[in-house]
Amino acid sequence: MRSFLTASVLALSALGFATACSQSDAQKVVNTGQAKVASLNVDLSPELKTLITTSRDGTHGYDITESLTTEIGARLAGTPAEARARDWAIAKFKAIGLENVRVEPFSIPGWERGVETAQITAPYPQNMVITSLGGSVATPAQGIKAQVAYFESFEALEAAPAGGLEGKIVFISGLMKKAPDGAGYGPANRKRRSGATEAGKRGALAVVIRSVGTDSHRFPHTGQMRYAEDVKPIPIGALSAPDADQLERILQTGQKVEMNLTLTPRSTGVKPSGNVIGEIIGTESPDEIVLIGGHLDSWDLGTGAIDDGAGIGISAGAAQVILEAGLKPKRTIRVVAFGAEEVGLLGGRAYAEQHKAELDKHILATESDFGAGAPYEVHQGVGSGQDVIAQMAAAVGLPFKADIDTNGGPDIGPMHDEGVPVMRFQQNGIDYFDLHHTPDDTFDKIKPEDMAENVAAFATMAWIAANTDENFK
Ligand SMILES: [Zn+2]
Numbered sequence: 001m002r003s004f005l006t007a008s009v010l011a012l013s014a015l016g017f018a019t020a021c022s023q024s025d026a027q028k029v030v031n032t033g034q035a036k037v038a039s040l041n042v043d044l045s046p047e048l049k050t051l052i053t054t055s056r057d058g059t060h061g062y063d064i065t066e067s068l069t070t071e072i073g074a075r076l077a078g079t080p081a082e083a084r085a086r087d088w089a090i091a092k093f094k095a096i097g098l099e100n101v102r103v104e105p106f107s108i109p110g111w112e113r114g115v116e117t118a119q120i121t122a123p124y125p126q127n128m129v130i131t132s133l134g135g136s137v138a139t140p141a142q143g144i145k146a147q148v149a150y151f152e153s154f155e156a157l158e159a160a161p162a163g164g165l166e167g168k169i170v171f172i173s174g175l176m177k178k179a180p181d182g183a184g185y186g187p188a189n190r191k192r193r194s195g196a197t198e199a200g201k202r203g204a205l206a207v208v209i210r211s212v213g214t215d216s217h218r219f220p221h222t223g224q225m226r227y228a229e230d231v232k233p234i235p236i237g238a239l240s241a242p243d244a245d246q247l248e249r250i251l252q253t254g255q256k257v258e259m260n261l262t263l264t265p266r267s268t269g270v271k272p273s274g275n276v277i278g279e280i281i282g283t284e285s286p287d288e289i290v291l292i293g294g295h296l297d298s299w300d301l302g303t304g305a306i307d308d309g310a311g312i313g314i315s316a317g318a319a320q321v322i323l324e325a326g327l328k329p330k331r332t333i334r335v336v337a338f339g340a341e342e343v344g345l346l347g348g349r350a351y352a353e354q355h356k357a358e359l360d361k362h363i364l365a366t367e368s369d370f371g372a373g374a375p376y377e378v379h380q381g382v383g384s385g386q387d388v389i390a391q392m393a394a395a396v397g398l399p400f401k402a403d404i405d406t407n408g409g410p411d412i413g414p415m416h417d418e419g420v421p422v423m424r425f426q427q428n429g430i431d432y433f434d435l436h437h438t439p440d441d442t443f444d445k446i447k448p449e450d451m452a453e454n455v456a457a458f459a460t461m462a463w464i465a466a467n468t469d470e471n472f473k
Pocket of ligand 1: 295307308341369
């Protein structure tokens with residue numbers, strides 16, 4: 001880690017940049033929510049100057065995200081709404097001037113939400129706000145009425161003896177830590193992913209979790225879950241944070257708590273999805289690809305604005321800025337709107353499979369899938385060309401950090417596993433998990449100035465990577 005950091009600082013000074021921002025500068029950006037780090041003395045090419053100025057003065061990404069979230073709204077993978085989003089993306093990509101616009105189809109297992117209600121029936125009867133987790137099986141239509149068994153965390157459930165939860169509804173609590181880089185998500189998300197399996201193994205009838213999120217609003221957070229193959233699947237839902245608090249208070253009285261839980265989602269069989277692709281074809285090496293993207297699908301509760309309408313707006317908006325400037329890259333810049341990300345990175349996997357033969361021609365890839373907050377740091381996975389990435393970072397006034405474990409975004413993961421070099425603009429996601437996968441993920445949460453900063457970053461990355469001789473391998 002140290003040698004990478006040293007290399008990046010050396011690279012910056014070798015390029016004649018006056019300052020490299022420190023970690024605390026990045027923190028200041030996060031704390032104040034301001035997009036721009038104090039101006040660096042960077043000599044920008046006229047092309048880059050145009051791209052960055054046009055991005056910052058414009059509303060390219062913001063407008064595209066507004067169009068998607070307004071005209072399509074929620075777009076759950078495999079549904080007619082996701083199909084309408086593909087049609088929308090084809091029309092939008094063509095309208096901004098991208099070439100080779102096409103859909104690359106694939107199939108997914110469909111799933112849709114049904115009735116979702118929860119009531120405490122004893123000792124203090126009242127309704128709770130709940131939502132099914134993606135992929136969950138259903139309760140009987142009349143629901144399950146059972147005693148609640150409390151676990152303060154997923155780890156506490158894992159440590160519980162085998163068996164002993166027969167006939168119970170398991171409640172898994174546990175808070176998620178708020179952090180600008182979303183570091184609390186991985187640990188907090190274990191109960192969502194594997195709660196049904198761990199409770200099912202011990203004989204439980206159903207599971208409710210405290211939503212994986214950092215807010216205290218009465219919105220439950222959905223998200224995909226998985227069943228282990230050798231355990232009987234049981235239904236699982238997420239309570240909003242205030243409802244989880246309420247349930248805990250009732251449990252703390254020491255009385256026997258009974259709940260009636262009705263969740264009736266269903267599998268809908270094999271359904272169509274697809275990745276939508278558009279390109280700015282390279283003038284000298286058209287077969288070499290710089291990939292930028294976001295995911296087109298969303299959860300069904302909100303309108304998928306921060307997750308991930310913003311990523312579609314940022315990546316397509318960056319391409320639009322380049323096209324508007326009339327600039328011609330040497331390599332091809334490919335914009336990908338991935339399908340079916342939320343339900344298991346199915347679009348990213350399909351892309352890596354369908355493009356296997358040309359993955360070695362993918363020069364550099366990045367995805368925006370962490371909301372609409374301004375970027376405050378640039379990361380690169382192991383690879384060459386750190387001076388070039390440092391140049392991208394400095395051009396938009398951001399500190400550069402060479403990592404050993406950076407992924408370029410969820411849909412980029414499968415191609416990164418096959419050797420495609422990746423980088424990432426770390427966005428300020430301090431509020432991301434307040435909204436993530438809730439009915440409150442809507443367009444009004446997005447700030448145009450933050451979107452413009454992201455578009456400037458993506459346009460800079462795409463332009464530099466498409467014109468350098470570096471291969472980043
Ligand atoms: Zn996402």
